[in-house]
Amino acid sequence: MIPKNISELVTFSPNRFEPIHDWFYYKEGYAKKLVEWLVKEYNLEGPIFDPFCGSGTTVLAAKQMGIESIGCDVSPLAVLASKVKTRNYEVETLKKKLGEFREMKVPPEQLTPRDERLRKIISRGNWEEMHFLKKKIEEIGDEKARDFFYLAMVDSFGAVAQVVKVGGSLRRAKKNVPSMKKFFERKCERMIRDLERGKKGVEPEVIEADARVFNLEENSIGSIITSPPYLNKIEYTTVYKLELILFFKVQETQLRAFIGDEPQNIRGTKIKIKNFQKFPPIAQAYFEDMEKVMVNCFRCLKPKGKMVIVVAGGCLPDRIIQSDEILCDLGQAIGFKIIDIIAAREIFCHANRSIKIGKVRESVIVLEKPEV
Ligand SMILES: C[S@@+](CC[C@H](N)C(=O)[O-])C[C@H]1O[C@@H](n2cnc3c(N)ncnc32)[C@H](O)[C@@H]1O
Numbered sequence: 001m002i003p004k005n006i007s008e009l010v011t012f013s014p015n016r017f018e019p020i021h022d023w024f025y026y027k028e029g030y031a032k033k034l035v036e037w038l039v040k041e042y043n044l045e046g047p048i049f050d051p052f053c054g055s056g057t058t059v060l061a062a063k064q065m066g067i068e069s070i071g072c073d074v075s076p077l078a079v080l081a082s083k084v085k086t087r088n089y090e091v092e093t094l095k096k097k098l099g100e101f102r103e104m105k106v107p108p109e110q111l112t113p114r115d116e117r118l119r120k121i122i123s124r125g126n127w128e129e130m131h132f133l134k135k136k137i138e139e140i141g142d143e144k145a146r147d148f149f150y151l152a153m154v155d156s157f158g159a160v161a162q163v164v165k166v167g168g169s170l171r172r173a174k175k176n177v178p179s180m181k182k183f184f185e186r187k188c189e190r191m192i193r194d195l196e197r198g199k200k201g202v203e204p205e206v207i208e209a210d211a212r213v214f215n216l217e218e219n220s221i222g223s224i225i226t227s228p229p230y231l232n233k234i235e236y237t238t239v240y241k242l243e244l245i246l247f248f249k250v251q252e253t254q255l256r257a258f259i260g261d262e263p264q265n266i267r268g269t270k271i272k273i274k275n276f277q278k279f280p281p282i283a284q285a286y287f288e289d290m291e292k293v294m295v296n297c298f299r300c301l302k303p304k305g306k307m308v309i310v311v312a313g314g315c316l317p318d319r320i321i322q323s324d325e326i327l328c329d330l331g332q333a334i335g336f337k338i339i340d341i342i343a344a345r346e347i348f349c350h351a352n353r354s355i356k357i358g359k360v361r362e363s364v365i366v367l368e369k370p371e372v
Contacts (some may be wrong), residue, residue: 001041007345009034010310010362015057019194024081024155026055027165027235030227030310034364035061038225038308042339042366045222049300051211051293056082058225059204069204070221072214074258076248077154077240079208084151087144088200091192097145098188106132106181118242121162121172126180130157133184134247152191154247156184165239210258212292216300224297224307229259231286231314231323259293260286271333273326283314283321291330298334303371306339307331313360315349324363336367 008014012029015021021032035058038044046067050058053071055078062069063086073079111128113119122130133153140146160177163170177183207214211228237244237255244250263281269291276284297307313322328338342364349357 002342003033003037006034006342006364007362009037010344010364012055012057020085020191020198021057021060023085023191023194024055024151025158026057026078026081027239028227028229029055029057032057032061032064034310035225036065038364038366039065039067039223042223042306042308044225044306044308047220047222049216049221049224049297050226051214051224051297052226052228053082053206054078054227056085056204056206059206060085063201063204064199066201068202070207070216071204072207072209072211074208074210075237075240075244076208076250077243079206080147080151080154080248082204082206084147086204086206087148088203089144089148089195091195093142093145094148094188094192094195097140097149098185098192101133101136101149101181101188102185104132104136122160123177126160126177129180129184130246133181148191149188150247152184152187154243156180156187157246158243159183159187161242163242168233168235168238170239170242211296212259212289213296215296218299219302221300221305222302223305224301226308227310228290228293230312231260231283231321232316233314259289261289269330271330273329279321280316280318283316286314286323287326287330290327291334294327294330294334294336298336298369301369303369305369307336307367307369309365309367310344310362311365312347312362315347315357315360317351318357320349320358320360322361324361324365328365328367331365331367335369337370338365339368340364340366342366 009031012026014031018032048062048067048069050071053059053073059069059071071082106129109128112124113127137149160180162175164173241255263285266284269288311323313320343361344364345362346359348359351357
């Protein structure tokens with residue numbers, strides 16, 4: 001039976017109340033409970049693969065259910081979040097390190113950001129604390145502990161910067177914020193508490209890779225649960241640009257879509273899509289890339305293995321495109337059988353924030369690789 005709150009489960013919101021899932025707020029994610037429901041409802045078997053793993057909802061939920069899993073993502077921030085949330089830790093090592101952080105005093109260094117935009121959103125005190133913490137965390141020898149504290153620091157920076165993530169952009173906002181070091185220490189304390197209450201399990205493999213070219217062994221995967229970027233949306237880079245630039249050495253010019261990012265270079269899908277030639281280049285490039293990913297997914301699935309895709313349609317300035325229909329057409333042409341298309345919710349599309357263009361569906365598509 002379809003859960004009554006499916007419209008909520010396709011969003012990250014319910015994860016804000018789930019231990020470990022809430023360690024890093026990922027705007028584009030879906031809920032742990034959606035993964036749990038899908039596994040039960042469709043008898044999904046492991047290993048589970050998520051080619052767009054984001055903040056790790058699929059791989060963490062799989063670990064918590066005792067199922068082996070693999071995830072990949074192009075974003076180094078997403079990969080770090082997924083790894084940190086799914087590892088088994090020596091909690092005593094983390095506690096000891098946190099104790100050391102508490103003892104440390106931040107020396108006043110008169111540091112201010114060089115970029116004027118940054119000066120407007122972060123106080124000098126917090127900028128100094130961020131630099132101090134970053135340096136100390138980078139000195140930690142144990143990789144798991146280093147990554148654990150690094151993620152806590154990245155999240156703490158987002159919390160104390162005078163910005164909010166609205167829609168697909170960052171907006172300046174006056175916030176009453178604590179000291180970054182205090183926030184970081186409290187965050188680490190909460191994360192350690194979650195680990196003490198949780199269970200260890202099989203650690204998933206999480207890889208920084210591009211799903212358009214990343215290949216797993218043929219017939220090696222039991223199921224796929226994933227959500228690609230949505231057509232004409234690049235929130236996963238734009239709203240995290242501060243974090244990506246400051247902590248992952250990503251240049252501002254490198255912030256791009258990764259799916260559909262070469263509209264000037266369209267070759268056309270190998271499979272014929274109805275009305276493809278009438279689509280704007282951005283949509284053609286998107287479906288061309290999604291075809292590559294779906295072909296890779298079909299290949300690595302075991303026969304009878306299912307692929308679940310959570311996707312919303314694209315809002316373009318002059319039209320809407322229902323991506324679920326097109327991905328189903330692509331899936332069928334690749335060889336998948338369509339098991340279900342669940343319309344989870346509708347989203348209004350506006351041009352210039354006010355002119356209504358139409359409504360797109362956000363759907364859960366369930367496909368199956370037939371037995372040969
Ligand atoms: C909708 S989000 C997935 C969110 C995830 N389900 C969760 O709950 O956190 C899509 C993800 O795809 C990633 N991505 C975009 N293009 C990619 C590509 N070509 N290969 C792999 N990952 C990609 C983005 O970095 C983003 O994290």
